[in-house]
Amino acid sequence: TPFASDLRTALSSRVVVADGAMGTMLQEYDLGMDDFEGFEGCNEILSVTRPDILREIHSAYFEAGSDCVETNTFGTNLSALGEYGISDRIAELALAAARVAREAADAYATPERPRWVLGSVGPGTKLPTLGHVTFRELRDAYQVQVGAMVEGGIDGVLVETAQDILQAKAAVIGAKRALAAAGRDLPIIVSVTVETTGAMLVGSDIGAALVALEPLGIDMISMNCATGPAEMREHLHHLADNATIMVGCMPNAGLPELTSDGAHYPLQPVQLADALDEYTRDYNLALVGGCCGTTPEHIRQVVDRVQGRPLNVRKVTPPPSASSLYTDVPFRQDISYLAIGERTNANGSKAFREAMLAENWDECVDIAKSQSRGGAHLLDLCIDYVGRDGRADMDTLAFRLATAVTLPIVLDSTEPPVVEAGLERLGGRSVINSVNYEDGDGPDSRMAKVMPMVKEHGAAVVALTIDEEGQARTAEWKVRVATRLIEDLTGNWGLRLGDILVDTLTFPIGTGQEETRRDALETIEAIKEIKRLYPEVNTTLGVSNVSFGLAPAARVVLNSVFLHEAVQAGLDSAIVHAAKIMPMNRIPDDQRQVALDMIYDRRRE
Ligand code: HCS
DSSP states (O other), X not given: OTTOSOHHHHHTTBOEEOOOXXXXXXXXXOOOTTTTTTOTTOGGGHHHHOHHHHHHHHHHXXXXXXXXXXXXXXXXXXXXXXXXXXXXXXXXXXXXXXHHHHHHHHHHOOSSSOOEEEEEEOOOSOOGGGTSSOHHHHHHHHHHHHHHHHHTTOSEEEEEEEOOHHHHHHHHHHHHHHXXXXXXXXXXXXXXXXXXXXXXXXXXXXXXXXXXXXXXXXXXXXXXXXXXXXXXHHHHHHHHHHOSSEEEEEOOSSSOEEETTEEEOOOOHHHHHHHHHHHHHHHOOSEEOOOTXXXXXXXXXXXXXXXXXXXXXXXXXXXXXXXXXXXXXXXXXXXXOEEEEOOSBTTTOHHHHHHHHTTOHHHHHHHHHHHHHTTOSEEEEBOOOTTSOHHHHHHHHHHHHHHHOSSOEEEEOSOHHHHHHHXXXXXXXXXXXXXXXXXXXXXXXXXXXXXXXXXXHTOEEEEEOEETTEEOOSHHHHHHHHHHHHHHHHHTTOOOGGGEEEEOOOOOSSSOOGGGTTHHHHHHHHHHHHHHHOTTSEEEOBGGGGGTTSOHHHHHHHHXXXXXXXXXXXXXXXXXXXXXXXXXXXXXXXXXXXXXXXXXXXXXX
């Protein structure tokens, strides 16, 4: 039936219309200090003191034809209630608000015309990316809020007005934990706010937000607040072309104009309806509604134009990508390879290690920035160093790098708590380096500890060809472990093939040791075979290891030639010092020949 009572089913088949504003509607009422229990301006209090007003607003939207209304819980969170010193009332106020909305919805619902309640989850006033609040505090408070709203009868969760991707992640993860605890599977929508600058408050473009949020396992990405529909158009276009999940839009009634008696929203109901009519067609929007300045009259006109319109199937195949706070970076580059900067590594770079040990964080950030200038697309960050507090070092550096560099981060650590510290600081989509079977895949293995974090935070992974027997040395062994990893990560952990970067490992071939001299060759053969078996999987490699032990100039040549050969064989990305990779036409023929003979084990004794 076209009016199935399940919200998720409805959203996937036809245009669902939400309500308009709550906050600006409340401003129209003449409310006194008593209504706010003395907490002047704290709209959330009204859920217990003036449920009659909320009922009136919800009813007005249902009368106008809304399929769903939002709970009065935009500020029922840690920081917004915290401003009034009442953050201990999150559950109480969220529950009360959800009950009022539920009752209103039930009063209008009929078998033919279900009405739903979306639990509004606002951003609060403190942004984790800027260090105002920790990820964990936020996540846990959001869990409390969503848990109470579920108890109050919501049909879906709407994380809205997201200004910081990391805050939105905390909200989604908190919501998922609450839903799991309640044994419920409700749709989760994340609606981001893009300012007139074209970016979210912390500087993220819409692509960065999509790449980071979609893998969390949400149902829809939407946009709301800050602007009217006109300014949202190009961003909606991007979402329509790149989101594999549903897309929604709830604009303000235009850009607010400041007048002597407060903000005035200029967009007329028919203009909002015109825009949303066009956007639902062009971008196949599943949910539309209004934000600040919109009224039941706006919604009435939107309902008349788009409500119930069937959705087309949007078939998109966006490239698997990582993102920084600012922008997204596909794992597969059109030309050449994806360069993962290797210098921000306490084991691989002396300069970085010394800066870290001296806790000269500015210097660490400078090294990261120089990688960025040198041509890296992603940044490998490894702070593991015996005797240091890895969690603390990762916490410090990931926090700084999140805003200081525009490159997505590869969190490189053998310690699950270190990986977690990084994930809790990075708003973008990170890559975890690595998972492998060094200690097997049992319940106490690192694999079993890291993968739940990868899943919960929506990260991608480097899958390293190491098993219980050690580091895979032959092509056959490398392919065997890669296959096991790929099948495990997709089958048991639900990763997409494109979110796996298989690292086939390579050993130094110039040390004169008999047992490693064929290593580059075996690696190249393994890459070819893995790409043949799994064309969608990405491959990566720590290239510089191949030349370990040689003189610096020879290392540059061997690394560059080996990288070139590996890319020819199908290598998608490499962990390298990008600025020190030479193009083939700049390497003298005789030197290149020596390198090729080493790589393909054609050395004369
Ligand atoms: N649903 C909220 C959003 C504020 S940005 C409201 O007040 O309408």
